[in-house]
Amino acid sequence: MELPTFWFVVVAFLWTGYFVLEGFDFGVGLLLPVLSRDEAERGQVLGTIGPVWDGNEVWLITAVGAMFAAFPAWYAGLLSAFYLPLVLVLAGLIVRGVGLEWRGKVRHASDRAWCDLGIMVGSGLPAFVWGAVFADVLYGGAVAALVGGVFSLALFALHGAVFVALKTSGPVRGRARRTAMITSLVALPTAVVALPGIPAAGAKGAAATGWAASPWLWACALAATAALAAATALTWRNRDGWAFTATASSIVLGAAALFGALWPAPLPGLTVAEAASGPYTLGMLTWIGLIALPFVLGYQTWTYWVFRRRLTAGTP
Amino acid sequence: MEALDLARWQFGVTTVYHFLFVPLTIGLGVFVAGLQTAWHRTGKEHYLRLTKFFGKLFLINFAMGVVTGIVQEFQFGMNWSEYSVFVGDVFGAPLALEALLAFFLESTFLGLWIFGWDRLPRRVHLATIWAAVIGSNLSAYFILAANAWMKHPVGYEVVDGKARMTDLWAVLTNSTALAQVPHVVAGAFVVAGGFVLAVCGYRILRERRADPDRTVPLRRGLPQMWRTPMRAALVMTAIAGAVVAGSGDASAKLLHEQQPMKLAAAEGLERDTAGAPFSPVPGVEVPLLLSFLATGDPQGVVQGTEDLQERFTERFGQADYRPDTTVVYWSFRVMITFGLATVGLSVLGLWLTRRRRRPGPPREIPSWFARACVLALPLPALAMIAGWLLSEIGRQPWTVQGELLTAASVSPGVGLGEVAVSLAVFTALYGALALAEAVLLIRHVKAGPEPAPTGRPGAPRTGGEGAGHDDAGTRLQPTLMY
Numbered sequence: 001m002e003l004p005t006f007w008f009v010v011v012a013f014l015w016t017g018y019f020v021l022e023g024f025d026f027g028v029g030l031l032l033p034v035l036s037r038d039e040a041e042r043g044q045v046l047g048t049i050g051p052v053w054d055g056n057e058v059w060l061i062t063a064v065g066a067m068f069a070a071f072p073a074w075y076a077g078l079l080s081a082f083y084l085p086l087v088l089v090l091a092g093l094i095v096r097g098v099g100l101e102w103r104g105k106v107r108h109a110s111d112r113a114w115c116d117l118g119i120m121v122g123s124g125l126p127a128f129v130w131g132a133v134f135a136d137v138l139y140g141g142a143v144a145a146l147v148g149g150v151f152s153l154a155l156f157a158l159h160g161a162v163f164v165a166l167k168t169s170g171p172v173r174g175r176a177r178r179t180a181m182i183t184s185l186v187a188l189p190t191a192v193v194a195l196p197g198i199p200a201a202g203a204k205g206a207a208a209t210g211w212a213a214s215p216w217l218w219a220c221a222l223a224a225t226a227a228l229a230a231a232t233a234l235t236w237r238n239r240d241g242w243a244f245t246a247t248a249s250s251i252v253l254g255a256a257a258l259f260g261a262l263w264p265a266p267l268p269g270l271t272v273a274e275a276a277s278g279p280y281t282l283g284m285l286t287w288i289g290l291i292a293l294p295f296v297l298g299y300q301t302w303t304y305w306v307f308r309r310r311l312t313a314g315t316p
Numbered sequence: 317m318e319a320l321d322l323a324r325w326q327f328g329v330t331t332v333y334h335f336l337f338v339p340l341t342i343g344l345g346v347f348v349a350g351l352q353t354a355w356h357r358t359g360k361e362h363y364l365r366l367t368k369f370f371g372k373l374f375l376i377n378f379a380m381g382v383v384t385g386i387v388q389e390f391q392f393g394m395n396w397s398e399y400s401v402f403v404g405d406v407f408g409a410p411l412a413l414e415a416l417l418a419f420f421l422e423s424t425f426l427g428l429w430i431f432g433w434d435r436l437p438r439r440v441h442l443a444t445i446w447a448a449v450i451g452s453n454l455s456a457y458f459i460l461a462a463n464a465w466m467k468h469p470v471g472y473e474v475v476d477g478k479a480r481m482t483d484l485w486a487v488l489t490n491s492t493a494l495a496q497v498p499h500v501v502a503g504a505f506v507v508a509g510g511f512v513l514a515v516c517g518y519r520i521l522r523e524r525r526a527d528p529d530r531t532v533p534l535r536r537g538l539p540q541m542w543r544t545p546m547r548a549a550l551v552m553t554a555i556a557g558a559v560v561a562g563s564g565d566a567s568a569k570l571l572h573e574q575q576p577m578k579l580a581a582a583e584g585l586e587r588d589t590a591g592a593p594f595s596p597v598p599g600v601e602v603p604l605l606l607s608f609l610a611t612g613d614p615q616g617v618v619q620g621t622e623d624l625q626e627r628f629t630e631r632f633g634q635a636d637y638r639p640d641t642t643v644v645y646w647s648f649r650v651m652i653t654f655g656l657a658t659v660g661l662s663v664l665g666l667w668l669t670r671r672r673r674r675p676g677p678p679r680e681i682p683s684w685f686a687r688a689c690v691l692a693l694p695l696p697a698l699a700m701i702a703g704w705l706l707s708e709i710g711r712q713p714w715t716v717q718g719e720l721l722t723a724a725s726v727s728p729g730v731g732l733g734e735v736a737v738s739l740a741v742f743t744a745l746y747g748a749l750a751l752a753e754a755v756l757l758i759r760h761v762k763a764g765p766e767p768a769p770t771g772r773p774g775a776p777r778t779g780g781e782g783a784g785h786d787d788a789g790t791r792l793q794p795t796l797m798y
Contacts, residue, residue, distance in 0.1 A: 084389060087741055093744060094749070280482060303427060
């Protein structure tokens with residue numbers, strides 16, 4: 001595999017990791033008022049992501065940093081083209097981050113309510129905008145952006161609800177399951193529109209290359225839709241772990257379809273080869289990345305292992 | 317008014333703001349890790365209470381550093397797309413490495429530290445805070461290496477109008493970076509030291525006021541609890557101050573070789589001068605000092621802005637290559653004055669609290685000194701900001717010295733309105749959050765550490781308004797709970 005191709009896969013991998021990991025953080029934050037009735041339960045719901053959300057967000061920093069280093073023109077083109085939507089993403093991530101960090105340190109209930117509002121809005125904004133941005137890259141149109149945004153919002157909400165069901169016990173878990181079922185009523189129909197739309201758009205934009213129209217892309221998109229349906233069924237059957245595996249798989253497959261469709265032209269009129277940095281930079285980054293990434297994956301996995309217990313209301 | 321001007325304002329506002337929080341994260345993190353290490357090794361309870369107290373302040377501040385840092389990474393692409401395309405091959409690498417090698421370490425282990433008090437063995441838990449602060453300090457190195465490359469580009473060639481990296485090692489060991497990293501990181505320790513001094517000073521004054529007759533025995537008495545962190549912060553500030561001064565001197569000599577225009581603007585020197593004097597304030601001149609500082613030779617020649625302008629025009633074509641001399645001149649002086657004042661305060665404090673020759677109770681910290689520490693709080697932070705203004709406004713009109721002008725770096729497709737909206741959004745948001753953070757910090761400092769956990773007789777009880785558990789065996793609560 002040539003270096004630019006390899007780095008396209010690396011960037012896709014980092015974005016996928018980001019969507020899977022911060023996807024459920026967004027869902028948890030967005031559904032906070034739905035899933036919890038009192039302060040103890042709010043602590044229980046947010047405790048599921050407390051130790052990990054910041055590490056999850058670094059996947060975005062790394063994905064964008066890798067784009068900057070490996071594909072400067074893609075990085076610059078994407079970020080300057082979606083200027084105002086990205087201002088919304090950044091504003092969302094700011095209020096969400098301080099909300100999460102500060103709500104345990106404020107003394108008055110009203111201050112805590114401000115933090116909760118920040119968490120909710122700051123989770124919802126990026127969850128919507130990411131879907132809208134990538135849908136717009138593929139299709140170029142307000143309707144597509146809207147559908148993409150609603151889809152990613154619903155998908156991350158479902159992913160978060162399933163995650164809370166997996167990580168909690170008591171009334172919160174029951175509420176999370178019900179919420180997951182209700183959320184899937186939005187997520188599934190939009191998935192049926194949005195996911196097969198990805199390979200369709202890819203085929204339209206870059207049909208000449210052959211790969212974009214490949215059956216693999218269709219297979220990924222359809223499997224992502226099927227995984228979402230499976231997640232709903234598994235939640236219904238009380239199989240929390242499998243349901244979470246299903247929503248995570250759906251995001252992985254959906255992201256695979258997305259980046260497959262972006263190959264070989266991640267932006268209109270810009271190919272991966274044109275955007276790529278020189279072989280020296282890519283080679284050096286490859287070596288450092290290959291050495292460092294296993295450690296990163298190792299200690300992040302360990303974090304999830306340390307905090308593997310289901311949380312009950314009233315315990316930190 | 318052009319999009320370029322607003323984009324510059326946005327970069328300035330967001331970067332200065334970001335760098336109010338980062339030095340505290342860097343320095344205070346190490347301080348908290350040190351306190352926890354002291355607790356781990358001695359088992360003394362007040363170290364644990366101090367760890368949690370300063371840990372909380374550290375975390376309140378850390379949140380702001382993180383969220384404002386995300387903006388930094390995005391705005392190169394958003395506002396400065398031409399710059400990003402030109403430099404990405406070189407400049408992007410340290411940014412990617414920063415995320416991969418430093419940010420993951422910092423954020424993952426900090427999550428473990430915050431929530432791991434009851435889940436991890438003590439030794440492992442101590443290791444998590446050290447891993448997190450190593451991450452913070454490592455991130456400073458990578459971003460400063462990237463920044464140094466803008467001022468002194470090395471290890472690259474220009475191919476088809478883009479910089480191509482030829483030597484990553486040269487980029488990471490850039491002489492400018494090697495002088496700048498200790499200067500900025502040690503500066504961060506001075507900022508954090510000043511912060512700890514102000515907090516300790518405030519607590520000492522407050523607790524003396526609450527106990528005017530010194531009924532609490534001196535050795536166990538509450539102001540005494542603040543003696544340890546205050547002494548530690550004094551030592552930290554004094555040592556870091558020496559490193560700042562030494563690396564600053566090295567930086568001045570590098571400026572003479574690499575960025576003569578910045579040096580000339582910092583001194584307001586218009587013509588090439590042999591044996592150039594240095595003026596600490598306008599009107600006062602120390603003969604030969606500037607030449608000595610810049611070249612190591614009192615009679616050395618320091619280039620002036622006007623002569624440099626002629627040479628630059630000859631080399632790069634017609635344009636104004638002089639930075640805003642007023643800003644550069646004054647930020648240089650603010651940096652030196654406020655920085656030295658902070659370090660002077662720490663040396664004075666060390667002398668005031670020096671050990672007695674003969675056995676006896678430790679010297680009491682005078683109230684006037686505690687008050688001075690509180691008043692000095694803004695000085696190191698202002699010195700830090702002034703240093704960045706000197707460094708980055710002094711770099712103008714270049715984004716990459718000698719290669720790319722700022723005017724040619726901005727995103728061509730982004731309009732004035734868009735930049736105005738984002739500038740307004742970030743300024744408003746940042747202003748509101750700064751206020752919230754200040755209130756939060758002040759409230760926590762006022763509340764003081766949590767009370768001593770066991771009902772041991774004579775154990776000091778702090779203010780701890782509204783946080784009183786005094787049943788024996790109540791453990792200190794985790795630093796952060798949702």
